[in-house]
Amino acid sequence: MAAAVARWNHVWVGTETGILKGVNLQRKQATNFTAAGQPRREEAVSVLCWGAGGETQILVGCADGTVKRFGTEEGVFQGQRHCPGGEGAFRGLRPGRRLLELRVGPGLCRMRQDPARPHVVATGGKENALKVWDLQGSEEPVFRAKNVRNDWLDLRVPIWDQDIQFLPGSQKLVTCTGYHQVRVYDPASPQRRPVLETTYGEYPLTAMTLTPEGNSVIVGNTHGQLAEIDLRQGRLLGCLKGLAGSVRGLQCHPSKPLLASCGLDRVLRIHRIRNPRGLEHKVYLKSRLNCLLLSGRDNWEDEPQEPQEPGELPSEDRETDELWASLEAAAKRKLPDSEPAQGALQSRRRKKKRAGSTSP
Amino acid sequence: MAKAADKTGSWGKKNLKRKAVTEEPQEATVAGDEATESGVQPPKAAAFPPGFSISKIKNKQQQHLMFIWQLRKNLKNREALGDKAPPKPVPKTIDNQRVYDETIVDPNDEEVAYDEATDEFASYFNKLLPRFSSQHQIDLMGEHAFQDFTDLIVINEDRKTPNGLILSHLPNGPTAHFKMSSVRLRKEIKRRGKDPTEHRPEIILNNFTTRLGHSIGRMFASLFPHNPQFIGRQVATFHNQQDYIFFRFHRYIFKSEKKAGIQELGPRFTLKLRSLQKGTFDSKYGEYEWVHKPREMDTSRRKFHL
Numbered sequence: 295m296a297a298a299v300a301r302w303n304h305v306w307v308g309t310e311t312g313i314l315k316g317v318n319l320q321r322k323q324a325t326n327f328t329a330a331g332q333p334r335r336e337e338a339v340s341v342l343c344w345g346a347g348g349e350t351q352i353l354v355g356c357a358d359g360t361v362k363r364f365g366t367e368e369g370v371f372q373g374q375r376h377c378p379g380g381e382g383a384f385r386g387l388r389p390g391r392r393l394l395e396l397r398v399g400p401g402l403c404r405m406r407q408d409p410a411r412p413h414v415v416a417t418g419g420k421e422n423a424l425k426v427w428d429l430q431g432s433e434e435p436v437f438r439a440k441n442v443r444n445d446w447l448d449l450r451v452p453i454w455d456q457d458i459q460f461l462p463g464s465q466k467l468v469t470c471t472g473y474h475q476v477r478v479y480d481p482a483s484p485q486r487r488p489v490l491e492t493t494y495g496e497y498p499l500t501a502m503t504l505t506p507e508g509n510s511v512i513v514g515n516t517h518g519q520l521a522e523i524d525l526r527q528g529r530l531l532g533c534l535k536g537l538a539g540s541v542r543g544l545q546c547h548p549s550k551p552l553l554a555s556c557g558l559d560r561v562l563r564i565h566r567i568r569n570p571r572g573l574e575h576k577v578y579l580k581s582r583l584n585c586l587l588l589s590g591r592d593n594w595e596d597e598p599q600e601p602q603e604p605g606e607l608p609s610e611d612r613e614t615d616e617l618w619a620s621l622e623a624a625a626k627r628k629l630p631d632s633e634p635a636q637g638a639l640q641s642r643r644r645k646k647k648r649a650g651s652t653s654p
Numbered sequence: 655m656a657k658a659a660d661k662t663g664s665w666g667k668k669n670l671k672r673k674a675v676t677e678e679p680q681e682a683t684v685a686g687d688e689a690t691e692s693g694v695q696p697p698k699a700a701a702f703p704p705g706f707s708i709s710k711i712k713n714k715q716q717q718h719l720m721f722i723w724q725l726r727k728n729l730k731n732r733e734a735l736g737d738k739a740p741p742k743p744v745p746k747t748i749d750n751q752r753v754y755d756e757t758i759v760d761p762n763d764e765e766v767a768y769d770e771a772t773d774e775f776a777s778y779f780n781k782l783l784p785r786f787s788s789q790h791q792i793d794l795m796g797e798h799a800f801q802d803f804t805d806l807i808v809i810n811e812d813r814k815t816p817n818g819l820i821l822s823h824l825p826n827g828p829t830a831h832f833k834m835s836s837v838r839l840r841k842e843i844k845r846r847g848k849d850p851t852e853h854r855p856e857i858i859l860n861n862f863t864t865r866l867g868h869s870i871g872r873m874f875a876s877l878f879p880h881n882p883q884f885i886g887r888q889v890a891t892f893h894n895q896q897d898y899i900f901f902r903f904h905r906y907i908f909k910s911e912k913k914a915g916i917q918e919l920g921p922r923f924t925l926k927l928r929s930l931q932k933g934t935f936d937s938k939y940g941e942y943e944w945v946h947k948p949r950e951m952d953t954s955r956r957k958f959h960l
Binding site for chain 1: 756757763765766768769772865932938939940941942943944945947950951
């Protein structure tokens with residue numbers, strides 16, 4: 295029964311109490327899944343990502359340093375792995391096979407994998423500039439962004455990258471910052487400064503997602519305001535109403551004009567982003583929500599009997615049972631601000647700056 | 655057509671009644687309203703055309719008369735029916751017309767119970783925290799200043815009248831920002847009791863039903879010492895009605911088993927929640943758990959959030 299129910303869920307949401315919720319939007323029902331059977335605040339879910347192999351597995355990054363695997367077909371947590379090293383909660387997850395470590399620096403806020411090139415990863419944080427890393431290449435970042443020029447008072451503009459997205463079809467990246475800026479970087483161009491910069495609102499932007507067409511992004515800030523910003527011109531296209539708390543997770547559906555948003559006001563909302571713009575579904579989930587995963591499949595109405603469509607990530611790395619046993623350990627660093635990665639590649643937020651770490 | 659006919663018909667009826675009334679003009683004009691009602695009887699054959707309503711009569715005195723006749727008739731019918739009378743209809747109020755809020759907490763809900771048992775106030779509700787001080791702190795959010803304190807209250811005033819209250823739970827708890835109105839200090843309250851003693855008061859939290867209401871209620875409860883002294887007979891009440899929180903401070907005394915007398919002691923004020931922020935007070939970079947947005951949230955007169 296739990297297995298059947300787990301398969302029909304359209305959205306998966308991670309909460310602060312450690313519960314993974316699967317939400318079925320046709321029936322407006324939520325099902326709770328916990329690893330231990332009881333919610334535990336120490337296992338607060340901070341990151342979710344699809345595992346390899348379509349949308350059948352979810353990797354759940356928890357606050358106590360474990361990454362759990364959850365199978366959506368069975369509705370059961372399948373295994374977990376403790377990932378030591380670094381401090382703070384997980385900021386990004388990526389399925390993979392090898393164990394890798396990267397020294398990124400303190401104050402990390404987000405790590406994101408390029409969906410087109412799974413070995414490329416971007417990181418950014420508070421006073422930690424945007425860096426693009428190639429996991430197959432050297433230990434140095436492939437692209438390191440430069441801070442913008444001093445402002446009109448000749449003061450240094452502070453850096454606080456909260457969320458990063460890769461734009462499809464090119465090498466460009468978009469970031470949203472805690473100082474309410476949205477910036478586009480192009481590693482292919484000779485300049486390391488942002489190609490485009492716009493601002494929205496007066497509050498820190500906490501989450502960002504790309505729209506299906508790829509021309510605009512939707513950002514959310516700590517006041518619950520959602521805005522769609524066009525990246526070709528850098529102008530505001532429109533806003534979405536309804537949220538009352540800080541936006542923690544945003545994701546657009548790859549083909550339908552739907553946006554899922556979750557936040558600290560404990561409600562999952564699905565908005566329609568065009569013709570006309572408005573709220574479609576609203577589900578009250580009783581805990582504060584940290585992150586979400588929207589299923590990319592097309593048929594939402596019927597319970598799917600046939601196997602689901604492949605997810606957004608390419609399923610080249612197949613996770614097998616030998617995965618947990620056979621891991622290549624890379625050379626471990628002595629300093630604790632290293633970034634461990636293994637069956638899943640994660641990054642952590644550093645609390646203190648260490649001597650010798652790479653600075654922006 | 656029918657309307658016009660109705661109108662003339664009703665005019666006709668009214669004229670009939672007017673003539674009935676003016677048969678005793680002296681009584682009607684000399685006596686007051688009460689006398690008029692008792693003096694004048696409704697005509698026996700009062701057949702109204704369909705679609706007639708008392709509220710459409712423009713003449714206020716006539717309308718009032720007709721209404722009293724109607725009430726008396728209803729009462730007589732009800733008494734005549736005796737036990738077979740249908741139950742009295744409950745009048746609609748804004749409180750009982752309130753739109754169902756899905757966030758209203760179910761007492762048996764385990765997830766919400768766990769969430770509350772492990773939130774920032776859990777340490778208060780599990781053991782007692784006795785610190786209280788009204789000193790003025792200059793370094794507001796410095797860590798070292800607040801090791802012994804549990805909450806910080808900042809009252810904002812405009813031209814000598816307080817109009818805002820910021821309640822911040824320490825060390826890293828939520829911060830609530832309220833709009834304060836109707837403030838009456840102790841010396842402005844009429845017929846008050848003697849000054850409050852040092853006994854720890856009891857707390858009453860009324861009508862905090864939704865999840866947000868629960869958080870705010872727990873925040874208020876954690877302001878006061880955990881173990882009240884019933885000897886002091888003092889009680890502080892936070893009553894939530896239609897999203898306004900009324901604070902009163904009373905001393906009670908039981909006169910008998912069922913009757914209690916109260917004396918109002920302390921200040922009274924009304925609060926309205928503007929925002930609830932997750933960490934300590936940081937209006938610029940903090941994350942908000944709930945923000946009041948008037949144009950989005952206040953569209954319905956029957957929907958409340960606390």
